Structures are given as structure tokens and as C-alpha cells.
Amino acid sequence: MSDKSNAKKQLILERSRELFCKNGYQQVTMKDVVEACGISRGGLYLYYNNTHDIFLEVLAMENDGLGDEKDFMSRIPNDASAAKIIGYFLKEEKKEILNKTDSLTVATYEFFFKHFMPAGENPLRKNFDTSVEILGSLILRGIENGELYDVDPRTAARNILFLTEGMKIAARTMDIEKKIIDQQLMYIIDTLMVTE
Amino acid sequence: MSDKSNAKKQLILERSRELFCKNGYQQVTMKDVVEACGISRGGLYLYYNNTHDIFLEVLAMENDGLGDEKDFMSRIPNDASAAKIIGYFLKEEKKEILNKTDSLTVATYEFFFKHFMPAGENPLRKNFDTSVEILGSLILRGIENGELYDVDPRTAARNILFLTEGMKIAARTMDIEKKIIDQQLMYIIDTLMVTE
Amino acid sequence: MSDKSNAKKQLILERSRELFCKNGYQQVTMKDVVEACGISRGGLYLYYNNTHDIFLEVLAMENDGLGDEKDFMSRIPNDASAAKIIGYFLKEEKKEILNKTDSLTVATYEFFFKHFMPAGENPLRKNFDTSVEILGSLILRGIENGELYDVDPRTAARNILFLTEGMKIAARTMDIEKKIIDQQLMYIIDTLMVTE
Amino acid sequence: MSDKSNAKKQLILERSRELFCKNGYQQVTMKDVVEACGISRGGLYLYYNNTHDIFLEVLAMENDGLGDEKDFMSRIPNDASAAKIIGYFLKEEKKEILNKTDSLTVATYEFFFKHFMPAGENPLRKNFDTSVEILGSLILRGIENGELYDVDPRTAARNILFLTEGMKIAARTMDIEKKIIDQQLMYIIDTLMVTE
DNA sequence: CATGAATGAGAGTTCATTCAT
DNA sequence: GATGAATGAACTCTCATTCAT
Numbered sequence A, B, C, D: 001m002s003d004k005s006n007a008k009k010q011l012i013l014e015r016s017r018e019l020f021c022k023n024g025y026q027q028v029t030m031k032d033v034v035e036a037c038g039i040s041r042g043g044l045y046l047y048y049n050n051t052h053d054i055f056l057e058v059l060a061m062e063n064d065g066l067g068d069e070k071d072f073m074s075r076i077p078n079d080a081s082a083a084k085i086i087g088y089f090l091k092e093e094k095k096e097i098l099n100k101t102d103s104l105t106v107a108t109y110e111f112f113f114k115h116f117m118p119a120g121e122n123p124l125r126k127n128f129d130t131s132v133e134i135l136g137s138l139i140l141r142g143i144e145n146g147e148l149y150d151v152d153p154r155t156a157a158r159n160i161l162f163l164t165e166g167m168k169i170a171a172r173t174m175d176i177e178k179k180i181i182d183q184q185l186m187y188i189i190d191t192l193m194v195t196e
Numbered sequence E: 001c002a003t004g005a006a007t008g009a010g011a012g013t014t015c016a017t018t019c020a021t
Numbered sequence F: 001g002a003t004g005a006a007t008g009a010a011c012t013c014t015c016a017t018t019c020a021t
Helices: A001-021 A030-037 A039-046 A053-064 A070-074 A084-100 A104-112 A123-147 A153-173 A177-190 B005-024 B028-036 B041-047 B051-066 B070-076 B082-098 B105-114 B122-142 B154-173 B178-192 C002-021 C030-037 C041-045 C051-066 C069-075 C082-098 C105-114 C123-146 C153-173 C177-194 D003-023 D030-037 D042-046 D051-066 D067-075 D081-097 D106-116 D123-145 D154-175 D178-192
Strands: none
Touching: A001 A030, A001 A053, A001 A104, A001 C123, A030 A053, A039 C002, A053 A104, A053 A123, A053 C153, A053 D067, A070 B178, A070 C030, A084 A177, A084 D030, A104 A153, A104 B105, A104 B154, A123 A153, A123 B105, A153 A177, A153 B051, A153 B105, A153 B154, A153 B178, A177 B154, A177 D003, B005 B028, B005 B041, B005 B051, B005 B105, B028 B041, B028 B122, B028 C105, B041 C002, B051 B070, B051 B122, B082 B122, B082 B154, B082 B178, B105 C002, B105 D042, B154 B178, B154 C069, C002 C030, C002 C105, C030 C041, C051 C105, C051 C123, C082 C123, C082 C153, C082 C177, C105 C153, C123 C153, C123 D106, C123 D123, C153 D178, D003 D042, D003 D051, D003 D106, D030 D042, D030 D051, D051 D106, D051 D123, D081 D123, D081 D154, D123 D154
């Protein structure tokens, strides 16, 4: 594939991403993409045959942007306290929970509602499991340092992740206030951290 | 409205509920409803103008079926331990988390993704807040009894509710195993209950 | 199905027949039918989902119009000479061979080229076999009367039928002159009839 | 035109021939040809502007391959019996009638149905007339030898040719059995040859 | 009230054809 | 010559919605 062709693909993915962020997955039609990209009807089909394929690539692009597990772990200074890092992680999550204009969350849920994938081949699940590993090792370190209570690290990690998923959904379907999110994030830290 | 008319509405809502459970919200068309009900195209429009209206009534019907706060509270024996009741509550939630065939969860999320409603008029939020109240008072009782750790009751309640929401989504988008759900429910109890 | 609905189907079949006669099978689109009938795009789909189905019904209608074997045989006077009847049959075939404006021949061939059907379920073959039977019994009678040479009746019948098929095709693909057709029909009679 | 250019044309014609054999005339698109040849879309248009032109050249190539009248006549030993030669001719025809995978028959019919050509410029008709001449002279020789009945040679030739056309069509639209073809070929010989 | 035929807007998809490189 | 990206016309098909009966 040529550079030009790649550039066009990139354009399509970027414009599609915007559409998915704004309208979710099911609302976006091939026609929408065509119009958003300013290309011809047939032109789009040179690159993608349906929104399903486009979405999967948008999602892959999104995940690429985040870097992988080792990448993340390597950026953490060895001497940083677990609490600090977890705090940083939660702050990032908070942004995502409240970000309703530039997030693929809704589209992603819609996509996987419609195209359910078994765990083995599910990219969402793969991300989740990766996060469990990362967060789990952080928690383990915290426990070893005596900063955190002695809990099962992976279970505690999943607890945090399910909770943030729940808040993402709630923020998008129930109009949950920022204050309530903050309380929850504090609650996590309180239950986890040894406070003398 | 006549009895006959009411019966017809009831039929429409029941059949629509089945469709929403099976296919989600966005997939269901007026045509689907017409066919599922065995009524005429025009006939349906006498009662509902779109799936939006139908869904809202299906949802209202669903909530009516559950009874309201006072109803729930009145069924709890005064001397039941908080832990027991919370355990019961969690068992109910577990059923819902794992129930993928007879649940409106996906359709509900899809609906509110598409038709976002501010907190004040949002029936989902209303339910949530009700649940916070119920669960919050239970937790409060548990704290007063010395069964539970001293936490902010409403915050702890929301923690449980967000967590279960997160697991509902995860079960429907990431193919989460039952075992992991069980671990989480145990984790909640562990973090909340004074043992020893 | 109501009378009105049947009338509409009839209209569709008639207009479609004209289109098939003029343009063959593959050239005719659902859009063509819609326009020829003066109905709406969606309207046509209430009755037929594709030109395949329309064509099969047009063909069935055509065959209904011809009456069946018994019908044909009963119209032949018992004392008519075999030669006379076969002559009549050939005259009819000649009309069909030369009829290029009101005939489904081309469309039919195109249809069965594209949708090949095994003998057992092939309406064209069914017609052919019926014709073999009719023509075969006529020839048999001719032989018994001493009017015709002693040949295998069914084989001779098929000979006539394949020959006329061949001329139909030739007339439509090679621009065969009427004179040549006449010669062939005479040739059949000459080879078959005992001329003292 | 350069050698390279000719080679490209040859490639196009060969691959197109395969497509026409398999799919008929109308089903084959310029896109199909491009893909079958592994050349570029624009590249094809340097040589042919439409499938019409391609098909005509494929057909011309096919006919070139068969050799012409004089060629055929020269291969017949002077002392061969007419019956033997006609028998050979019919055997060849039988092959063609039953050959459904490597034959242009269907495509040819489809082509001339769609693009009807008057006798004067019709290559199919030209072939037909050539065959009438060849077969006619053979029959004439047979008559002169006393091997065949005294019929009009050209008419008898056309009879055979129309019959085989009819069987080609029938084999491709009505699923005619091999046995029936054999009977017909025997029938021709029986009606033509003086026995005893 | 109830029916179901009819409409027309709109999405999907495929290709012949062109054209800048 | 050759490429293949791009265009746009044409067709298929599905529904929400209306309306005469």
C-alpha cells in the first residue's frame, strides 16, 4: 500500500473517530463517513467495506496510541509510592469518565453489544486483562511496601476497573455529577490505603 | 381508554420487551414490533409513534414490577442482620449481571446513550438514587450494629452500585467469567464487613 | 390476498412480461419494473423480492395460458389425420420461431442459463416432456394409420422439438430467413410422411 | 503494435475466455477481467473499452482455432465414406453439446441475444453458413455414392445444424440426459442413411 | 378503532470510466 | 504504456409514516 493510500486510510479513521465519538457506533453510516471525509461514495469502499471494519481499526489505533503494558511500567519511577501511582491512574480514569466529547466509550460499548466477542479474541477484554496486570503489580508493590492493605492484588485491580467502567456508563446514561465521581475515587483510596 | 385498548397496549409492551431483551434498543424497528405483535402497521401507530415511546413505557413497566423503596424496605425483617440483607441484595445483582437473555440492560444503555436525559428527569437516575437510599440505610444500620466498618453509607452504596453496573457492562462486552464476578462480590463483603 | 392485491400482482406480471419480451431477463431490473408499473420503489417489494421470482411467475402464467396436455389432446378431432395435426403444430411453432417482439424465448433462455435447474424441478423441462408426450402420441397414431414412417415416436417428437428450439435460437442470434425456416418444416414432413 | 502489446492482448483474451465459459457473457464485467488478468483497471482500457469488444475478439480467436472450410475439407481423405465423416462430425458435435465447462456456447447466445446482428455481418451466421456448405457437400457426396437418401443437401445440413443447436440449448437450460442426445444422433443417421 | 397497501427517503454496494502520476 | 485511486451513476433493499377504506 502506498503512502498516499495510507494517508487516505488515516484520514478516514480520524474522521470516523470523530463521528463515533459524537454519535456512537450504530448511528454512523458509510454515507456519514463519506461526507465527513469529503470523498466519493465508491471511494470509501476502496478502503473499508463497512463501519464494523472501520470501527475495529479506529479502536486498534486508539489502543496503539496508549502504548502497552511494558511501556507503561517502564515510565514509573522505581521509588514512586504505590499510592501516588494509583492516584495518578485514577486521575487519568476520572478524565476519561467525564470526557463525553472526545471519547469512544459509548461507541465501543455499542459495538460490543452488537458484535459480542468471546474473551479469547476480544480486544476490549485484552485491554482489560492488561490493565489488571499493571494495576495488580502496582497494588502488590504497595502491599509489600506496607502502603496498602493486604488484599488479593488482581481482585482489587478488577474492583477498581469495574468501578470505573460503572462510572463511565453512569456518567453517560444517568448524568452523574462530578462530585460523586470524586467521592468514589476517594473511597477507593480510603479502602485500600493503610492510614496509620 | 377502554379495557380493550389497554390490553392491546399491554400486548405491545410485552412483545416489545422481548424484542428489546433479545436485540437491544437500536435494532428494534416499528416493523419488528408490528410483526411480533401480529397487528397491523397502522394499528401500532394508534398507540405509539416510535420505539422511543415504547421503550420508555417498557422501562416504566419494568420498574413498576420491582416495587418501590418503601415496598422493599417493608419486606426486610427488622432484626435481619445488615450483612445478610446486603448479601441477598448482591445475590440478586449477580443474577442480573449474568442474565443475558431476559434482561433490558443492553437496551437500556443503548437507549440512554442515544437519548441522554439530565438527572432531574432521568428514570434510570431516579432508580439509581432510590437504590442508593435503600442500600445506604442498610449500610447505616450495619454500621450502627457494629457489623460494618464505619464508612459513609451513601458513598459505600454508590460504590456497590457502580461496581455492579461495571460488571453488567463487562459481562456484555468483554465476556467476563462467572468466577470473576463471584470474587468481586466477595471482595465487597470483605472490605465492608467487620470480621473477627 | 385481496382482489385488489391480486390485481396489482397481475399488473406487475403483465408489465414485467413486456419488459422481459423486449429486453430479455438479465437486462430487467426491479427499477425497470417499478417504472413500467408506475408504482413506488418500495411498493413493488410488497409483492416480489427480485426479478427471479417475477420471471418464474410470468413463466407460470404463460404456461397456464397454453392449457395442459389433456386439454390439447381433447381439442383434436379423433378422425383428423396425423399429418394435418402435426402440420398445425408446426405452423404454431413457426409463428413462435419468428415472433421476436412478443415472445419470452430469449428471456427464458437467459433465465435458465443463469439459474440452471435440474430436470426434476425444471419447468422448462416439464413443458418439453409434456410436448414430447403429446407429439409422440400423435406420431404413434400416424404410424398406426400408415400415414407416417415407422419410427420411434418419442425420438421423432424430440427431433422436432430440438429442431424448433434450434431454429428459435438461430432466428434470434443469426438472423435466419423465413424461407429457411419453411424449408426445415417441409423437410420434417418429408422425412416423416409416407408419400406413396 | 509491439510484441509485448500483443502478448498482453493475448493474455486478456485467454483469461476472458475462461470467464465467459464459466459465467456467460452478461455476468462478466470489466472488473472481473482486470482481476482475472492481474492487470490494472486503466491498463485494460488501453486495449479494450468494453466486454463487447473483448467477446468479439475471443470469438474470432475461437473460430481461428477451428480452421476454415478448406482446411477441414482438405483433411478428409477422398475415399472416406460420407457416413463415416458425418459420423465423425456428429461425434464432435456431441462433445460440444455436453461440454458445459469449457464452451462459449452460453456466452455466445447471450452476446447475440443482446447485440443482435444482421446476417451480413454476423460472425455466428458466417460460421453457420460455412458449416452448411461443408456438411452439404459431404451429404451430396454421400448421395452420389448411394450411401445417403436423395435429399436436398443444404437443407439436410441445416437440419442437422439446427438440431444440434437445439440440443445445445436444451442441455444448458433443461438438463437433458446424455442418452437422449445419443438417440437423436442415431435418429439423424437412420433418417439419412440408406441401409441394407 | 383497525387494516394493510402505498409512498418515498435513505442506506448500502458495485462498477464503468477517467485521469494524474 | 501502465497504474490504481477516485468519481458518480445506477441499482438493491428496508423502513417510518400516511391514508383510504
